Amino acid sequence: MKPNYQLDVADDCSRAVKRACHTNPSVSCGDCRLGELCLPIALDAQEISHLDEIVKRGRNLKKGDYLYREGDEFNSIYAIRAGSFKTFKSSWDGVEQVTGLYLPGEILGMDGISNNRHGGSAVALETGSFCEIPFHQLEELSARIPSLQGRFFRLMGQEIVKDQQMLTLLSSNAAEERVAALLLSISSRNHRRKLSPFNFRLPMTRAEIGSYLGITLETVSRVFSRLSKQNIVAVDNKEIQLLDISALKAVAKVKMGCS
Amino acid sequence: MKPNYQLDVADDCSRAVKRACHTNPSVSCGDCRLGELCLPIALDAQEISHLDEIVKRGRNLKKGDYLYREGDEFNSIYAIRAGSFKTFKSSWDGVEQVTGLYLPGEILGMDGISNNRHGGSAVALETGSFCEIPFHQLEELSARIPSLQGRFFRLMGQEIVKDQQMLTLLSSNAAEERVAALLLSISSRNHRRKLSPFNFRLPMTRAEIGSYLGITLETVSRVFSRLSKQNIVAVDNKEIQLLDISALKAVAKVKMGCS
DNA sequence: AAAATCTGTTGACTTAAATCATGGAACAAC
DNA sequence: GTTGTTCCATGATTTAAGTCAACAGATTTT
Structure with a gap:
């Protein structure tokens, strides 16, 4: 009854022949095979290299590790390279309420932008890795690179659309x-x-x-x-x-x- | 049994003595009494005057009028001056699903940023007025005024937080x-x-x-x-x-x- | 490898909210 | 003002999902 399962993270990675493997911690944004899903979309090579300078690449986490916790000071957003993450809030009575599921190429942590504090927590659901992008550096860079600003506006807009879809689903x-x-x-x-x-x-x-x-x-x-x-x-x-x-x-x- | 009701739009407006009335269509952002809730927060006087140049002020609507419709091309975001609006989506079977309630000082229409199409519709729940802010001009201006860029990032972040709160409420x-x-x-x-x-x-x-x-x-x-x-x-x-x-x-x- | 813990399935029962239905109040149109 | 809609409240009944409970597989721990 067991079907041929989907390739897991490691297999998936070993397949990537032409482009650098996205679980290789040292690969730059320009070479990352997730580039076409991630922040860099719509940027040219030179712009990507500027972005590369501020991205802290190749952090690894294992199952259950926190990316950030509810109430933490907001400093960075995070791009997932491998693995999966959930975001959640704990309500007054300690019951945890899952608010999102994030997969490779997706961006996490935008809930902290408005208050400088994260509105929820994010933990790894399995072994994974991510890039950290310090937000205030991203802001500065965005002010100098209009296409990056535009990209980020769109990315946030996508998060809004996604949340609203979820919202209609739940009603x-x-x-x-x-x-x-x-x-x-x-x-x-x-x-x-x-x-x-x-x-x-x-x-x-x-x-x-x-x-x-x-x-x-x-x-x-x-x-x-x-x-x-x-x-x-x-x-x-x-x-x-x-x-x-x-x-x-x-x-x-x-x-x-x-x- | 009837209590002394809340002031309605007109009364509310007539109270505004020192600052210009926010239902007066010609008042600029700098003088609008909603300034402290709206886009201009965190901007200085000169920056506000730049913003003022791109804002189309004082559009009026009556109950049932559309601000935009689901699927419309996205061109602008809208700041509510007076009245209230709902946003909604119609699902395949024509049932309408309310996704938001917006009051004066709040910003509407960010659901269109990611795709250049509005993901839902917005209609006036009562007589009201609003300002229209053409988005691509706002983007250009944001690239030149870092504090405006920051303000808009934060505004979008707020929308994300709001939607996620709603999401936990509905689960x-x-x-x-x-x-x-x-x-x-x-x-x-x-x-x-x-x-x-x-x-x-x-x-x-x-x-x-x-x-x-x-x-x-x-x-x-x-x-x-x-x-x-x-x-x-x-x-x-x-x-x-x-x-x-x-x-x-x-x-x-x-x-x-x-x- | 055994023990302990977590995770998933399924059944029996209960309950909160949906659905169906009616009449009255508020509001809009004429 | 009268007529026609839309909107709201409330009752009776049904139903989908929640709760409680038992057990079997997985996964970790030691």
């Missing part, structure tokens, strides 16, 4: 829709990263998924079971296989980014 | 919490605007509130009834009076911006 309540939309979202983001949109590892536990989607872990589990029974997906623990994308889209009523 | 499901949090949010935003945090008009219908909060209009109505019965609020149709803020905070478990 229109069916549990199955939410789970289906999450799967489709990961699928399409994998597609962008040139990974299989059909087989992937969902790096969160059922409890984390539930928290993110506003449902209980039992409901998540039951939805997976139901979708399996209908042969729409195959679920083996965290390994997910999408068997019938269009059926899944029908369940999701096509929200969130779709491939 | 932790109790209907009463959601309604209470909305009331407290409006209360504190009114407070910032130097209006009564205790009496205000909630410009949305029950259906719109429900759509925004991810519950049905009947549930909204019932929650209002329950909160009234407990003497936490007094509700007369759209006029709301907060009688016991701390009880209301307890119901909300203090989420969203609180005063």
Whole structure:
């Protein structure tokens, strides 16, 4: 019953032949194979080299390590190179509320820009690495490189759009829709990263998924079971296989980014 | 049973003695009494005058008029001077999903930045007026005025934080919490605007509130009834009076911006 | 490798909110 | 002012998801 699983971080990396491996800590932005997803989009070679000067590359983290904590002073934003991260807030009673899932090439930490404090925490869901971009240096550079300013405006705009999509997903309540939309979202983001949109590892536990989607872990589990029974997906623990994308889209009523 | 209601737009305006009235269409950013809430924060007089040159002031709208529609080309962001607006998306089946409520001094339309298309629509909930700020001119100006760039980064960051707060509100499901949090949010935003945090008009219908909060209009109505019965609020149709803020905070478990 | 802990599935039962339905109040149009 | 809509409140009933509980697989720890 075990399908041929998606390549994990290490395999994924070893495939990268022509371009430098994005888990190699010393590779510059210009050579990073995530460049086309990350901050550098829309910059020319010279601009990228300026960016390179302020980026602190190749930090590594293992599962459970914090990128930053709720309330920490905001200094930097972070670009994910490998692995996956969740962001969350702890409410007054200590219950943690997942607010985001971030994959390689995506940018983390923009929640700190408005107050100079991070509004939530970010932790690694598995072994991973990232680049740190000191924000005030990025601001200075943006003032000198209009295309970088533009890029960053757009990046923040994307975060806004993404949050609002999530917001509409959470108001229109069916549990199955939410789970289906999450799967489709990961699928399409994998597609962008040139990974299989059909087989992937969902790096969160059922409890984390539930928290993110506003449902209980039992409901998540039951939805997976139901979708399996209908042969729409195959679920083996965290390994997910999408068997019938269009059926899944029908369940999701096509929200969130779709491939 | 009718309390002394909050001042409406016109009254509010007529009170403004020393500073120019913000509903007067010709007043510049430097003289607008919303300046301290709006884009100009953190700018000096000269910088504001540059901003003033690109701002198209004093557009008026009546209830139901669109500021922009979902899918429209994105050209400008909008600063609200008076009145209130909702943003929403229509899902495939035509059901409209409210995504935001915007009050004077707040900025609207940032959902279009990433794609050059608006991701949702914005309509006036009552008679109102706004300033239009052409985005590409704002970008150019930002590249020349670092403090404006910084201000706009922060503004977008605020939108992200706001959306994420809303997101956590919608995942932790109790209907009463959601309604209470909305009331407290409006209360504190009114407070910032130097209006009564205790009496205000909630410009949305029950259906719109429900759509925004991810519950049905009947549930909204019932929650209002329950909160009234407990003497936490007094509700007369759209006029709301907060009688016991701390009880209301307890119901909300203090989420969203609180005063 | 055994023990302990975490994680996932499934069942039985409960509950909060959705849905359906009605009548009345507010508001807009004529 | 009268008529027609839209909007709101409330009751009765249904339902999807939450809660509680037991157990089986995984994963870590020692």
